[in-house]
Amino acid sequence: NAGVTQTPKFRVLKTGQSMTLLCAQDMNHEYMYWYRQDPGMGLRLIHYSVGEGTTAKGEVPDGYNVSRLKKQNFLLGLESAAPSQTSVYFCASTRPKIYNEQFFGPGTRLTVL
Amino acid sequence: AQSVSQHNHHVILSEAASLELGCNYSYGGTVNLFWYVQYPGQHLQLLLKYFSGDPLVKGIKGFEAEFIKSKFSFNLRKPSVQWSDTAEYFCAVSLNRDDKIIFGKGTRLHILP
Numbered sequence: 001n002a003g004v005t006q007t008p009k010f011r012v013l014k015t016g017q018s019m020t021l022l023c024a025q026d027m028n029h030e031y032m033y034w035y036r037q038d039p040g041m042g043l044r045l046i047h048y049s050v051g052e053g054t055t056a057k058g059e060v061p062d063g064y065n066v067s068r069l070k071k072q073n074f075l076l077g078l079e080s081a082a083p084s085q086t087s088v089y090f091c092a093s094t095r096p097k098i099y100n101e102q103f104f105g106p107g108t109r110l111t112v113l
Numbered sequence: 114a115q116s117v118s119q120h121n122h123h124v125i126l127s128e129a130a131s132l133e134l135g136c137n138y139s140y141g142g143t144v145n146l147f148w149y150v151q152y153p154g155q156h157l158q159l160l161l162k163y164f165s166g167d168p169l170v171k172g173i174k175g176f177e178a179e180f181i182k183s184k185f186s187f188n189l190r191k192p193s194v195q196w197s198d199t200a201e202y203f204c205a206v207s208l209n210r211d212d213k214i215i216f217g218k219g220t221r222l223h224i225l226p
Contacts, residue, residue: 031212035216040122042203042217043203045215050212056212090157092157101147101159104156104158107156
């Protein structure tokens with residue numbers, strides 16, 4: 001099993017550009033999450049999904065959109081990138097019941113100039 | 114709102130020293146508690162978790178944590194650290210009725226050889 005994979009690994013954008021980050025998991029997990037990690041801020045939840053076709057806002061959803069058209073994929077979109085969105089983005093997945101372990105992807109380092 | 118506090122932002126220890134990292138949370142209901150570790154350049158991995166039963170939880174690599182409900186705490190301990198324990202450590206909390214986890218801001222641990 002590959003676990004949780006993320007593409008791309010690195011990306012540089014100019015302010016105002018758009019992009020989509022892809023997260024894929026092969027563990028048949030129901031729940032998937034997008035976090036951003038910034039120095040001194042820990043991980044902050046952007047959006048999450050508890051099943052195919054469902055999404056919900058997390059702690060810092062502004063400026064991001066998500067879609068979960070297939071159970072194994074969770075896409076994070078930036079419609080108009082801003083320098084404040086420079087960060088490392090992690091995707092995670094887990095089985096239902098929140099006491100289960102979250103499995104994390106390797107991360108995407110995004111720089112917005 | 115639910116929150117997680119990690120008291121130490123940066124800890125420096127020598128090899129063989131004992132470690133204790135503090136974690137407190139602010140919620141009075143039934144919680145699930147986690148410690149994750151992030152080695153340099155890598156993604157988060159689960160060290161240990163508590164959701165019921167014995168409040169002293171043992172994890173991987175010799176780590177353990179104690180859940181003290183009256184103090185709303187879940188401190189991480191290791192009797193003798195190694196250089197390879199250099200990493201960032203995150204405490205996290207979830208509620209039984211919720212679908213998401215709240216992470217603390219992390220503690221950077223640096224072990225001197």
